[in-house]
Amino acid sequence: MIDLRSDTVTRPTPEMRRAMAEAPVGDDVFGDDPTVHELEALAADTLGKEAALFVASGTMSNLCAIMTHCGRGDEYIVGQNAHTYRYEGGGAAVLGSVQPQPIENAPDGSIPVDKIEAAIKPDALVFAKTRLVCLENTIGGKVIGPEYVDEVADVVARHGLAFHLDGARLFNAAVALGVGAGELARPFDTVSICLSKGLGAPVGSVLCGPADFIERARRWRKVLGGGWRQAGVLAAAGIIALRDHVDSLADDHEHARLLADGLTRAGFEVDGPHTNTLFVTIDARAQDEIADFMLERGVQIYVRGPVLRLVTHRDLARSDIEKVVESFEAFAGS
Ligand SMILES: *Cc1c(COP(=O)(O)O)cnc(C)c1O
Numbered sequence: 354m355i356d357l358r359s360d361t362v363t364r365p366t367p368e369m370r371r372a373m374a375e376a377p378v379g380d381d382v383f384g385d386d387p388t389v390h391e392l393e394a395l396a397a398d399t400l401g402k403e404a405a406l407f408v409a410s411g412t413m414s415n416l417c418a419i420m421t422h423c424g425r426g427d428e429y430i431v432g433q434n435a436h437t438y439r440y441e442g443g444g445a446a447v448l449g450s451v452q453p454q455p456i457e458n459a460p461d462g463s464i465p466v467d468k469i470e471a472a473i474k475p476d477a478l479v480f481a482k483t484r485l486v487c488l489e490n491t492i493g494g495k496v497i498g499p500e501y502v503d504e505v506a507d508v509v510a511r512h513g514l515a516f517h518l519d520g521a522r523l524f525n526a527a528v529a530l531g532v533g534a535g536e537l538a539r540p541f542d543t544v545s546i547c548l549s550k551g552l553g554a555p556v557g558s559v560l561c562g563p564a565d566f567i568e569r570a571r572r573w574r575k576v577l578g579g580g581w582r583q584a585g586v587l588a589a590a591g592i593i594a595l596r597d598h599v600d601s602l603a604d605d606h607e608h609a610r611l612l613a614d615g616l617t618r619a620g621f622e623v624d625g626p627h628t629n630t631l632f633v634t635i636d637a638r639a640q641d642e643i644a645d646f647m648l649e650r651g652v653q654i655y656v657r658g659p660v661l662r663l664v665t666h667r668d669l670a671r672s673d674i675e676k677v678v679e680s681f682e683a684f685a686g687s
Pocket of ligand 1: 411
């Protein structure tokens with residue numbers, strides 16, 4: 354199967370499985386799993402932060418971050434299309450008693466700086482306390498540029514707020530810009546990265562930030578049921594993902610480019626590629642038929658309305674991309 358539904362579908366490599374089998378482990382709730390420590394140190398170092406916390410998912414990572422930055426009755430400013438706001442079940446409100454203040458994203462994925470500033474509530478009895486601004490990079494595959502982030506960082510600093518980055522795909526942004534992930538992480542107090550997306554680990558995210566913050570986040574992770582024991586078997590795969598799987602994201606971006614070009618040539622309306630992601634607008638017939646048509650040709654896509662999101666990843670070869678283009682050409686001609 355050629356699976357374009359997401360970059361989460363990658364399978365652990367034989368090297369990962371071997372490392373998982375051989376990982377030295379301890380009990381991470383007691384704080385003595387050496388492989389978890391190694392991953393956390395590597396992540397903190399890579400992102401230029403003091404400390405890191407290995408967690409089960411990006412959702413848990415962002416939630417731990419928001420609950421540590423904000424208390425009951427506080428609010429955080431977030432993009433309307435951001436994962437933390439839109440695709441995490443409202444966790445900040447449901448479990449953290451933290452109110453989101455969503456703001457419409459601009460087409461490039463940024464949140465206009467003046468709108469962020471205008472949304473910050475004055476200190477008055479009637480308002481929730483604005484504590485935090487969250488950005489996402491990449492967002493919908495789109496890279497958020499460092500100059501824009503610096504502008505937001507100025508507003509954040511002027512108002513004494515905290516600054517969190519959902520960097521589930523931060524390494525895609527770093528590779529696309531040709532800079533280190535640490536450079537993109539620098540303006541933020543805390544950064545969450547996913548190991549289980551394009552980096553190819555089977556499980557896990559890492560929340561990075563100041564040491565005292567990470568200790569408080571560790572407590573929320575436990576409260577959320579995320580304290581885990583011999584988690585070193587998972588961290589072992591995460592170490593390989595973070596250490597060895599960053600550079601090949603450039604291949605995923607190249608494959609997305611080939612796919613976008615091929616589908617455009619086949620007459621489809623394509624938005625992108627944005628790093629490893631592209632969007633294809635399809636008509637009503639296609640919405641009903643295209644998934645089955647592709648499946649018969651060994652191509653898996655996820656159809657949810659008139660805009661298909663296709664995502665490339667490290668388990669796809671160039672020949673797979675060519676086969677996908679041929680399948681779309683066949684669909685267009687059918
Ligand atoms: C995938 C993702 C997350 C969280 O993912 P989990 O599925 O909970 O691991 C958070 N933010 C963004 C931008 C993501 O793409």
